[in-house]
Amino acid sequence: xxxxxxxxxxxxxxxxxxxxxxxxxxxxxxxxxxxxxxxxxxxxxxxxxxxxxxxxxxxxxxxxxxxxxxxxxxxxxxxxxxxxxxxxxxxxxxxxxxxxxxxxxxxxxxxxxxxxxxxxxxxxxxxxxxxxxxxxxxxxxxxxxxxxxxxxxxxxxxxxxxxxxxxxxxxxxxxxxxxxxxxxxxxxxxxxxxxxxxxxxxxxxxxxxxxxxxxxxxxxxxxxxxxxxxxxxxxxxxxxxxxxxxxxxxxxxxxxxxxxxxxxxxxxxxxxxxxxxxxxxx
Amino acid sequence: xxxxxxxxxxxxxxxxxxxxxxxxxxxxxxxxxxxxxxxxxxxxxxxxxxxxxxxxxxxxxxxxxxxxxxxxxxxxxxxxxxxxxxxxxxxxxxxxxxxxxxxxxxxxxxxxxxxxxxxxxxxxxxxxxxxxxxxxxxxxxxxxxxxxxxxxxxxxxxxxxxxxxxxxxxxxxxxxxxxxxxxxxxxxxxxxxxxxxxxxxxxxxxxxxxxxxxxxxxxxxxxxxxxxxxxxxxxxxxxxxxxxxxxxxxxxxxxxxxxxxxxxxxxxxxxxxxxxxxxxxx
Numbered sequence: 001x002x003x004x005x006x007x008x009x010x011x012x013x014x015x016x017x018x019x020x021x022x023x024x025x026x027x028x029x030x031x032x033x034x035x036x037x038x039x040x041x042x043x044x045x046x047x048x049x050x051x052x053x054x055x056x057x058x059x060x061x062x063x064x065x066x067x068x069x070x071x072x073x074x075x076x077x078x079x080x081x082x083x084x085x086x087x088x089x090x091x092x093x094x095x096x097x098x099x100x101x102x103x104x105x106x107x108x109x110x111x112x113x114x115x116x117x118x119x120x121x122x123x124x125x126x127x128x129x130x131x132x133x134x135x136x137x138x139x140x141x142x143x144x145x146x147x148x149x150x151x152x153x154x155x156x157x158x159x160x161x162x163x164x165x166x167x168x169x170x171x172x173x174x175x176x177x178x179x180x181x182x183x184x185x186x187x188x189x190x191x192x193x194x195x196x197x198x199x200x201x202x203x204x205x206x207x208x209x210x211x212x213x214x215x216x217x218x219x220x221x222x223x224x225x226x227x228x229x230x231x232x233x234x235x236x237x238x239x240x241x242x243x244x245x246x247x248x249x250x251x252x253x254x255x256x257x258x259x260x261x262x263x264x265x266x267x268x269x270x271x272x273x274x275x276x277x278x279x280x281x282x
Numbered sequence: 283x284x285x286x287x288x289x290x291x292x293x294x295x296x297x298x299x300x301x302x303x304x305x306x307x308x309x310x311x312x313x314x315x316x317x318x319x320x321x322x323x324x325x326x327x328x329x330x331x332x333x334x335x336x337x338x339x340x341x342x343x344x345x346x347x348x349x350x351x352x353x354x355x356x357x358x359x360x361x362x363x364x365x366x367x368x369x370x371x372x373x374x375x376x377x378x379x380x381x382x383x384x385x386x387x388x389x390x391x392x393x394x395x396x397x398x399x400x401x402x403x404x405x406x407x408x409x410x411x412x413x414x415x416x417x418x419x420x421x422x423x424x425x426x427x428x429x430x431x432x433x434x435x436x437x438x439x440x441x442x443x444x445x446x447x448x449x450x451x452x453x454x455x456x457x458x459x460x461x462x463x464x465x466x467x468x469x470x471x472x473x474x475x476x477x478x479x480x481x482x483x484x485x486x487x488x489x490x491x492x493x494x495x496x497x498x499x500x501x502x503x504x505x506x507x508x509x510x511x512x513x514x515x516x517x518x519x520x521x522x523x524x525x526x527x528x529x530x531x532x533x534x535x536x537x538x539x540x541x542x543x544x545x546x547x548x549x550x551x552x553x554x555x556x557x558x559x560x561x562x563x564x
Contacts, residue, residue: 039399060521063514066345067396085521110392110413114349117321131392131413180521211503213512214496221493228522230495232345232512239342239367239462240510 001029005041005050008034011136011160013086017183018054020084020282038067042076045186052081053186059088060180062111064231064245068184072274073203073233073243079192079275080201082185084282090116090174093139093166094153095146103127105145108138108155116155118175127153139164184277191275194257199228200248201274204264208241216267223260225252243270250279283311287323287332290316293418293442295368299465300336302366302564320349324358327468334363335468341370342462344393346513346527350466354556355485355515355525361474361557362483364467366564372398372456375421375448376435377428385409387427390420390437398437400457409435421446466559473557476539481510482530483556486546490523498549505542507534525552532561 002025007014015034022030033050035041044050055068072078090112094103106113106120107130113120120127132138135156142154143164154166161168194200206212220227229247248257257276265271284307289296297316304312315332317323323335337350354360372394376385388395388402389412395402402409414420417438424436425446436448443450476482488494502509511529530539539558547553 058516058521060516061518063348063516131415133413176518178519182521210506210508213509214499214503217496217499221496224492226492227495230514230524232514234340234342234345236343236458237460239340239464242512 001031002052003050004030004032004052004054005035005044006032006054007038007041007056008036009134009136009140010034011139011157011163012134013088013157013181014054014056014183016157016159017084017086020280021052021054021082021185024082024280038071042071042078042186045078045188046076051187053078054183055186056181057184058182058229058231059111060178061115061176066233069231069233069245073245073272078186078188079190080184080277081187081189081191081275082277082280083182083199084280085180085182086282088174088179088181089157089172090155091158091161091168092153092155092170092173093142093161093168095143095165096167098146098151099167101151103151103153105130105150105152106155107132107141107152109133109135112155115174115176115179119173136160136163139166142166191277192273193276194254194261195276196254197250198276198278199250200257200276201229201245202261202264203243203245203272203274204268205235205241205243205270206268213244216264219260219263219267220246220248223252223256225249225257225260283313284334285332286312286314286334286336287317287326288314288336289320289323289338290318291416291418291422292316293421293439293445294416295370295439295463296336296338296465298439298441299366299368302562303334303336303364303467306364306562320353324353324360324468327360327470328358333469335360336465337468338463339466340464340511340513341393342460343397343458348515351513351515351527355527355554356518360468360470361472362466362559363469363471363473363557364559364562365464365481366562367462367464368564370456370461370463371439371454372437373440373443373450374435374437374452374455375424375443375450377425377447378449380428380433381449383433385433385435387412387432387434388437389414389423389434391415391417394437397456397458397461401455418442418445421448424448473559474555475558476536476543477558478536479532480558480560481532482539482558483511483527484543484546485525485527485554485556486550487517487523487525487552488550495526498546501542501545501549502528502530505534505538507531507539507542
């Protein structure tokens with residue numbers, strides 16, 4: 001039995017991603033366990049409590065998921081073993097007993113609320129907006145408070161409506177329909193050797209001098225490597241100092257990537273290879 | 283009377299920043315008004331309801347403040363007119379009537395909670411953690427719920443303890459002591475002409491081809507311009523496409539900056555100058 005930890009509770013997009021990853025595994029069976037935080041998922045894989053962890057890494061609207069990215073950069077020695085992209089569809093959901101009532105409160109994760117801001121302002125300008133720790137937590141809270149007679153709606157994935165017995169009254173309510181999130185499957189196994197048909201992720205920081213980032217990106221340019229992710233994160237030492245997170249497209253030649261990374265490692269003051277991994281189609 | 287809008291409610295770090303900015307103004311007097319969201323602050327300045335807006339733009343630990351940055355990139359025509367950096371000191375605060383009681387709940391903005399995660403796990407491993415829309419909102423909620431007999435503590439700036447009548451029981455509880463946030467003063471006035479002793483911010487995106495970002499950074503390198511901020515944000519069209527937000531240090535020669543920007547504008551598919559502005563010392 002392969003144990004897979006994901007960012008819970010049940011009903012999150014991470015669970016959906018975890019189910020997609022499990023379909024790609026030769027299974028003597030897999031078991032999924034929802035954990036409370038991104039840090040908990042890292043810890044479960046690091047201690048061996050789980051063989052794999054599933055976490056969001058970047059959303060097409062909101063950008064990088066800082067807790068995942070910072071843990072990969074600063075705190076963990078895990079590698080990326082697979083990656084996939086899910087369409088993010090948010091829905092407005094209520095308890096059956098609230099059918100037809102005027103919605104007084106809308107609850108969701110702040111990121112989901114941000115994604116549906118225009119929808120909410122247009123259709124529910126008077127609703128009180130409340131933050132929850134996750135979209136699934138929002139659905140759970142809406143279900144519980146509806147029992148107490150409150151007309152609370154949640155915003156979240158279809159999955160969480162199912163899990164918490166809510167009914168979707170409006171589908172696809174996010175403002176931008178090009179909304180996707182990339183999820184990674186994390187493992188302790190070293191996946192750092194560049195492989196054919198695989199994306200490769202590295203993080204590095206340069207000396208704080210004019211032109212240093214330019215010179216390092218020159219190495220990517222020499223080998224004609226296309227970058228499919230470019231994020232910067234603060235080093236947390238001093239404002240204006242960054243660690244860069246760069247993903248190289250699967251189209252690159254594995255030997256080219258390998259040679260380029262050797263050089264980038266030499267020309268940076270901090271360097272970490274996060275692995276070469278296949279993109280799973282969903 | 284100069285009207286200045288800031289991200290409220292009262293007691294936020296934004297209010298502290300707004301007070302610092304007002305000290306630099308020739309005053310026939312200033313009046314500060316707290317608004318509910320970053321979007322509201324943009325709107326107030328755009329409609330002329332306020333002459334200036336004060337918003338956080340980047341934290342040294344958490345990185346860019348996406349709502350501010352995305353509005354500057356995609357939605358608004360405002361310019362940066364001044365910038366300053368505040369030390370971020372978080373404190374644990376309770377209502378007087380809870381003195382000596384065991385704290386059962388800790389409430390704060392998710393970013394502040396993230397900044398104090400190790401502290402909370404170490405000192406209050408059993409407390410229920412709750413999210414609020416701002417640190418000031420957290421203080422207000424803790425004060426209100428303490429009235430109802432709950433042992434709720436808030437985490438936030440000293441300011442918000444004062445405003446909501448709470449008592450600080452532990453100072454400086456954030457995990458990383460190098461915690462600073464940069465705030466900008468926004469205005470409708472065009473500040474885009476590079477000026478001596480001023481930082482300059484631009485945003486741009488390049489064609490999605492290998493080496494394009496490298497060639498644009500080459501322009502900064504030719505003029506030896508030091509970058510004090512490098513952020514990437516999704517274009518929101520397609521995963522892997524970015525807009526870059528770059529700030530050039532005040533040390534650069536104004537004519538050099540002007541020449542470099544002319545060239546960057548020509549070599550990018552999207553370009554916007556967000557202004558040249560003084561750094562205010564606090």
